[in-house]
Structure formats: structure tokens, C-alpha cells
Ligand SMILES: Nc1nc2c(ncn2[C@@H]2O[C@H](COP(=O)(O)OP(=O)(O)O)[C@@H](O)[C@H]2O)c(=O)[nH]1
């Protein structure tokens with residue numbers, strides 16, 4: 001049977017979690033905002049190299065403005081976490097480091113990838129100083145709209161999880 | 166000197182040395198004999214003592230070694246609580262279930278006895294008005310339920326470990342993820358830690374869920390799902406888990422963050438077992 005891993009996508013409301021998954025799985029994007037209620041599950045088989053693939057079972061959780069409010073039960077047995085913030089909305093990253101600390105506590109010993117999304121909405125130069133000023137170290141800067149770095153981010157996580165087994 | 170004396174003298178001269186040797190040997194034999202005898206004497210005195218000590222020792226094991234053994238066992242059980250529960254749960258579950266089922270059977274038989282004449286009349290009336298035969302009506306009561314699909318799913322992660330299906334279905338990995346999300350949500354929302362979601366009704370199907378410590382089994386059933394069938398399904402699940410899964414605790418270990426990975430039984434084998442247990446089961 002196919003090797004499979006559970007990953008969860010976390011982050012505040014409207015940062016683009018569902019859009020990132022949509023872009024990755026279906027290579028499409030919609031401007032309409034459909035609030036995720038509860039959990040949505042999608043699957044994508046990712047080729048990690050020429051002769052190895054892994055299936056990612058992606059749990060798209062409803063957004064919460066309080067990271068602390070995430071249902072712990074949804075995080076059980078997860079193999080990887082993606083934490084998304086919206087580079088165009090400071091309220092989604094002002095407390096990023098303390099948010100990340102909480103996430104790390106909730107999912108100990110689990111790879112965590114930090115993603116700044118919607119980079120199409122900001123000017124590149126301003127973005128760098130914005131991150132620096134807020135003391136943020138993002139692993140990936142993406143746009144679900146243009147598709148920038150979305151595949152790279154998910155494939156990187158898949159490879160990481162594949163190497164861990 | 167007569168003939169005889171002379172012979173003796175001659176003997177003396179010729180055999181002195183031999184004589185001495187023979188004496189020495191005789192002495193030795195005597196010594197050995199003594200040693201042997203005293204040893205036998207010794208043994209006959211010592212053996213009972215050793216035997217008695219051995220007997221005492223054996224009898225004292227429960228007091229001397231016993232606590233150590235018990236403590237070790239206790240520690241082992243404490244360190245592997247989940248595994249122990251997983252091993253015991255099917256047995257206990259079946260016992261409790263059997264007991265409750267028996268009680269209910271007795272109760273319903275009592276009720277049946279009281280009601281049987283009414284239902285007999287009802288059937289008669291129905292056949293009278295509907296024109297169908299009594300026997301056919303009785304057959305109506307037997308549901309056409311069938312096991313369509315079985316999935317062994319890791320709790321929490323919702324990852325599919327193995328599955329068996331009679332017909333091609335939509336992506337089972339997705340189904341097992343969704344089932345787990347629904348189960349998690351329901352159990353979490355009602356915040357009843359000890360309450361587990363048992364049944365999901367979905368269109369024409371009933372999905373029977375039985376949780377164990379690290380895994381849960383989901384059985385998809387088509388047709389009307391009667392209590393009797395539910396009872397059967399539960400039994401099959403418990404049998405499968407009891408006979409197969411708990412013998413393979415290494416399967417459980419893999420879900421943990423173990424320092425060294427353990428060889429797991431292959432999904433293929435579990436798949437085969439699922440087919441064996443659920444494939445031809447009459448419910
Ligand atoms: N411009 C732009 N809009 C985005 C991007 N990603 C998501 N959005 C929009 O942001 C809104 C919220 O996205 P959604 O994926 O539903 O966020 P979620 O609540 O985190 O799942 C939607 O209207 C999306 O169209 C992006 O990369 N660029």
C-alpha cells in the first residue's frame with residue numbers, strides 16, 4: 001500500500017489555507033471566499049523522486065484567530081504541520097512567534113513549515129523589511145493566486161516526511 | 166628342612182619385592198574402600214538436607230522472588246498500558262457484550278412471550294387483507310444486510326492501515342480521513358471522552374465503528390441494519406482484533422515515536438485477514 005502521511009494546515013481566518021491546498025491539489029484559484037467549517041480533507045500523491053511517491057492526506061482546518069482554540073483532537077497523529085500567515089494583514093503575523101510556540105507545544109516532535117501567503121499583494125522590497133521588523137523567519141513565501149512557491153512548499157514537506165520513515 | 170620349608174625360603178628370596186607391592190596395593194584398595202563407604206555414609210546423611218533446602222527454596226519463591234517478579238510485571242504493564250488494554254479490550258468487550266446481550270435476550274423473550282399472540286394475530290390479519298402467505302410475511306422480517314467494506318484505520322491520524330472491499334469504491338484513504346474527522350469532531354464536540362461514536366448512517370449505508378486504543382475498525386453495511394446483524398458484526402470485529410491484531414502488537418508500536426523502528430506486519434497480510442474475517446461473514 002501507498003505510504004501516507006497526515007498533515008494539517010493551520011493559521012488565522014482567511015490567510016489562504018484552503019486556497020493553497022486548492023492550488024496544490026487542483027492547480028486552481030478562486031477569489032470567492034468560502035469559509036471552511038470543521039475539517040476538509042484532501043489527498044494528493046506526491047512524487048518525492050523518480051521511483052518513490054507518498055500520499056499526503058491534508059487536513060484543512062477551519063481558521064481560528066486564537067491558535068489556542070484549535071481542537072487538539074484534530075492534531076492527533078499528524079506527521080507535519082504547515083502554519084500560514086497573510087503577509088498583507090499584520091494581524092495574522094503580529095503574534096506569529098508566540099503562535100508558533102503554541103503550535104509546537106500542541107504538536108511536539110513534528111516538522112513545522114512556516115508560510116507567508118499572498119505575496120502578490122505586497123511589494124517585494126517592503127515584504128523583506130516587514131518580515132525583518134517583525135522578527136519573522138518564514139520558510140516559504142507563497143501566493144495561492146499566482147501559484148508562486150506553492151508546489152515547492154508542499155513537495156518539500158512531502159520529501160521531508162518521506163525521509164523521516 | 167623339609168621340602169616345603171625350602172620352597173618357602175626360595176619363594177621369599179624370589180618374591181620379596183612383589184610381596185611388598187601386593188601389600189601396597191591391598192592397602193590402597195582398603196583405603197579406597199573406606200573412602201567410598203564413608204562417602205556413601207556422608208551422602209546418605211547430606212542428601213536429605215539438600216533435598217529439604219531445595220524444597221524450602223521452591224516453597225519460598227512466592228515470598229522471596231515473588232514480589233520482584235510481580236513488581237517487574239507491574240512495571241512492564243504500566244509502561245505498556247495501551248498495548249495491554251488493546252490486548253484485553255476485545256476479550257473484555259466480548260464478555261461484557263455477551264452478558265448484556267444475554268440479559269436483553271431474556272428480557273425480550275419475556276416480552277415476546279407476552280406479545281407473541283398479538284403479533285401472530287397481526288400477521289394473520291395482514292395476510293388476510295394483503296393476500297400474501299404467512300410464511301412470506303415472516304421472511305419479510307429478515308433484513309438483507311451485507312458487509313460491503315471494512316477499514317482498519319489509525320486513530321488520530323486517520324490513516325488507512327488496511328482495507329477490504331467487495332466492490333470498487335471511491336478513494337478509501339479519503340474516506341478513512343473523513344470518517345476520522347467526523348468521529349473526532351463528534352466526540353470532541355460533545356466532549357465525552359469515554360463516549361465513542363459507534364454508528365454513522367450515510368444514505369443507504371450504515372457505518373459501524375469499533376474503537377480500540379490505537380486503531381479503529383469501520384465496517385460499511387448495506388441494507389437495513391438490524392440489532393441482530395449489529396451483534397454479529399461486533400463479534401466479528403472482536404474476533405478479528407482478538408485473534409489477529411493483538412498478536413501483532415508490533416503493528417501498534419509503529420504508530421509511536423519509537424527510537425528504533427520495528428518490523429511491521431505488512432498491510433497485505435492484514436488485508437488478507439480482513440477478507441478472511443469479513444469477506445464471507447453472514448450477518
Ligand atoms: N490575492 C490573493 N488572495 C488570496 C491568496 N490566497 C487566498 N486568497 C484569498 O483570500 C481569501 C481567503 O482564502 P481562504 O483560502 O479561504 O483562506 P482560509 O480561511 O485560510 O482557508 C479568499 O478570498 C482567497 O481568494 C493569495 O495568494 N493571493
Ligand SMILES: [Mg+2]
Pocket residue numbers: 017018019034035036060061062063
Ligand atoms: Mg479555509
